[in-house]
Amino acid sequence: EDQVTQSPEALRLQEGESSSLNCSYTVSGLRGLFWYRQDPGKGPEFLFTLYSAGEEKEKERLKATLTKKESFLHITAPKPEDSATYLCAVQEVGGSYIPTFGRGTSLIVHP
Amino acid sequence: DGGITQSPKYLFRKEGQNVTLSCEQNLNHDAMYWYRQDPGQGLRLIYYSQIVNDFQKGDIAEGYSVSREKKESFPLTVTSAQKNPTAFYLCASRATGSGNTIYFGEGSWLTVV
Numbered sequence: 003e004d005q006v007t008q009s010p011e012a013l014r015l016q017e018g019e020s021s022s023l024n025c026s027y028t029v030s031g032l033r034g035l036f037w038y039r040q041d042p043g044k045g046p047e048f049l050f051t052l053y054s055a056g057e058e059k060e061k062e063r064l065k066a067t068l069t070k071k072e073s074f075l076h077i078t079a080p081k082p083e084d085s086a087t088y089l090c091a092v093q094e095v096g097g098s099y100i101p102t103f104g105r106g107t108s109l110i111v112h113p
Numbered sequence: 114d115g116g117i118t119q120s121p122k123y124l125f126r127k128e129g130q131n132v133t134l135s136c137e138q139n140l141n142h143d144a145m146y147w148y149r150q151d152p153g154q155g156l157r158l159i160y161y162s163q164i165v166n167d168f169q170k171g172d173i174a175e176g177y178s179v180s181r182e183k184k185e186s187f188p189l190t191v192t193s194a195q196k197n198p199t200a201f202y203l204c205a206s207r208a209t210g211s212g213n214t215i216y217f218g219e220g221s222w223l224t225v226v
Contacts (some may be wrong), residue, residue, distance in 0.1 A: 006155075035215055043205055045119075046156075046215035089156070091215075098163070099144065099213050100171075103156040 003074050005029055006092050008104035015111050018079045023088055023107045026072040031095030035073050038089040046089055049075075079109070080111045115140050117218035123222050126191065126198065133190045134221045135203030136180065144188065144207040147199050149173060149200045160188050162187055181189035191223060 009024045027035065034053050038046035050059040052068040059066045063084065065076040075088055087108045091101035126132045128152045138145065140201030144163050147157040162181040163179045176195025181187055187206075204218040 036214060043220070043222075045219045048214055048216055051214055093213060099207065100146070100158060100161060101215060105153065105155045
């Protein structure tokens with residue numbers, strides 16, 4: 003069973019159509035949860051780190067939230083340039099700081 | 114500018130050859146990592162190093178080797194023992210403290226011909 007599950011696998015939105023990406027995790031203790039954006043053929047770009055339930059972080063049209071079992075990446079009024087794969091990763095308490103990654107959500111925003 | 118530099122961006126390997134992917138960082142990070150990314154799969158850890166002259170196997174280390182002789186450098190060798198090496202390879206690094214965030218390089222594409 004995967005420790006980190008992202009859904010949906012793929013999401014198509016119209017420009018301006020807000021939505022959310024989900025990252026659910028099953029670790030005994032959370033050290034940190036990370037969101038990355040990855041463009042085709044490039045390395046992941048760091049977006050946010052969340053540490054505890056109730057925490058929220060924002061950056062432009064993106065807002066990440068965290069509960070005890072999942073995180074959401076909310077995209078408000080997306081633009082075509084927001085099209086990318088969004089990766090979630092989890093660091094477990096007691097581990098060697100190595101994050102476990104989900105498979106990502108591929109987002110396409112149509113103009 | 115500070116960052117992680119991977120080279121080459123594209124590499125072609127013939128059957129039976131060893132190839133080495135370079136990773137250099139000027140972020141003064143202690144820990145460095147190598148991941149492999151295949152279509153439809155998450156990032157899989159190949160090797161990691163928490164400190165100079167020390168490294169550990171990740172989940173898919175077979176057919177790969179690394180060295181960590183300098184803090185800035187963590188090269189990955191894909192040996193002929195790796196049966197399915199065609200993939201996108203990502204190097205990453207992490208500073209102790211600073212939220213423990215891992216930062217990535219731009220990646221290297223390896224294709225077997």
